[in-house]
Amino acid sequence: MRGGSIYIERSSGLHRLHPLTKVALTALCFASAAALPGLPWLLALFVGLLLPLAIWGRLTGAFLKACLLVVGPFVLSLTIIQGFFSGGETVLFNLGRFVFTQEGLLAGLTFAARLLVALGGTLLLMQSTPQPHLMQALTERGFPPRIAYVVLTAIQIFPSFQDRAQVIMDAQQARGLELQSGLLNRARLLLPMVGPLILGSVMDVSERAMALEARAFSSPARKTSLNTLADSLLQRALRWLLALAAAALLLWRLWSALQ
Amino acid sequence: MIELKKFSYWYPGTEQSALDRVSLSIAEGEFIGIVGANGAGKSTLCYALSGFVPHFYNGETEGQHTFNGQDMASLDLGQLAGQVGLVFQNPFNQISGARFTVREEIAFGLENLGLPQNEMRARIDEALELVNIQDLAERSPFSVSGGQQQRIAIASILAMQPRVLVLDEPTSQLDPDGTRDVFTALSKLVSTRKITVILAEHKLEWLATFCDRVVALGGGKLRAEGSPQAVLSSEQMLRLGVGRTQYSEAAARLLRTKQLPVTLEQARKALK
Amino acid sequence: MNSLRKEFTTLSITLIAVGIALNLALGTVVLRLGLPLYLDSIGTVLVGALVGPWAGAATGFLSNLVWTLTGLFPQAFAWAGVAAIIGALAGVFARSGWFNSVGKAALAGIITGVLSAILSAPIATYVFGGVVGAGTDALVAAFRAAGLDALLSNVAQGTFSDPLDKLVTFVVVWSLLLALPAREKARFGNLPVSAGRPLAGKTRRPAGKAAKKTAKKAAKKSTRRR
Known part of the structure; x- marks a missing residue:
């Protein structure tokens, strides 16, 4: 994927939720991924919470595709590694001296399901929330505005760096410097390719910083925002509830581990 | 309102001064042009007039440097930001990138100043109209042309309603279309609002039509100062590597007058 | 606290944003080249070397946050701590003059790479079930088959790729510092005088x-x- 965002614009209730409400949902997903005891519970959470949210956000297809792209490789790796190497009694098949067990398969799939819940929660948050809204919501709660600047600016300028790197690469190719001609050659081509891009961007930093100062970046005034993020009492209550649920899940997990 | 008296400046670690005993007094509402060859000190003078020298670049200064009667060194960039605006050559570097639409990008400086929302909206609409980019308001500032980006940069500064606007070769990286758009916006600005403008520029034809006064730099020193016609038509401009406007050149070949025209308007009159 | 503040001026904050953008741009372009390298920390090491350990750490940490926020690589945030340590190390190495020669820079890269492999392994093992969800998992499988446990297999896998990647990264940054005008380097103030830091008064x-x-x-x- 090119570009700096997986946000998909839709008119939906999920999109209209306050960013922090969605962050709280994601936090619950992380706590569940860490705390829920087994595969059925994890899959139930995905099907019972994340999927309906995606449907509500009119993002079903995009959400499932993103999950598959991110978690798919893990499913494959985990099935093989855990299936062969985490022991167990029930042998499903063997490859030479290595046995693939049912317990191992289950362990691998369970781990994959934990990743599905945690990363799925993250993907849904980012697909339904513009990054500036997320950062605005955070800075309004005391997150440093300078870090918000760094994050948002990096997200917006890297595609143009990417384009420039691509242009240089295409030019090299046009001059007959085949990029497919062996690992060593490709590695050696890299520096002359990216060097000017990096040096140029570092030399531009002074001007960029001055332009920021000209925009009152160092002003001692309390910052305001052009747009107000819609929030409600119900959402505030919901956020507390979600945070409590996440904390309770983690405490329960800790308690049962100590038993 | 900005005053330099025998002002000299050295960038950190350099022996050669970038500005050498420059004396210049700028009054409220003036439109001043700065000309000079590359390396003559135009950018440094722009930085000094907007306070970035000595506040952004450390280094050493000598002489007097005041803004509204206050010692420039006693002010800081946070205080100066709402009062003096600076526009640079490269449009890409001036887009903060911290906001995702043109409207929000213009708002960035106003948010930093802590303005209430109503006032921000009014100022943004006004700035968009001044530089004629209303139709770009909801676009991404990274999805537009260089000339449009430069007008966004100018609008972002204008919305902060500075009393002084300093532009350091704002069209040097633009194509002819972009250049025309930026200068059209500037001329509209001059005719509609009382604001002090300082413009460093190589494109003398444009400069001559706007400026009340022109100063010429060479080797960090102030070499000439006066009306556009007096300064830009002189032989000295050729020695300083500034060149002359195409109208002066044409007239110099055709006429034997002492005062060469520098604008199209003057050339028309002279050639009649 | 003082050194912390010195590393977060408007100038260095801008450099950090550019460093992160470079990490993402190069990381994605190199991925397309199909090299056995990531080269997604050139920005981190460069900022660390120019500004100092704190700024380097911030660049590494926030780069991984940005990988997550863009959705390009949502699991990246799990390694944000390791990325921060890489940036901090680059700052410390640069301050002590390790970027003055290509040999020392290469050695610093290898040390950083080994450390990064050791620190990354527990994350792969305990957070991701012993894999990273990429082609390199085949190596992990091979080490497991050879009898290593989960953690050691991930350390071993890391030492195959990380030291080489960081070696190339540090040498690239060394050559960039060589090409960068002394005035630019001095502006950020981390590199020792011998690397061309003029008087800043x-x-x-x-x-x-x-x-x-x-x-x-x-x-x-x-x-x-x-």
């Missing part, structure tokens, strides 16, 4: 030439912007 209206000379020596960047 600030005086206001010294009485004359003599006063200027002494002020040059005495003055430190005291009244910088926040």
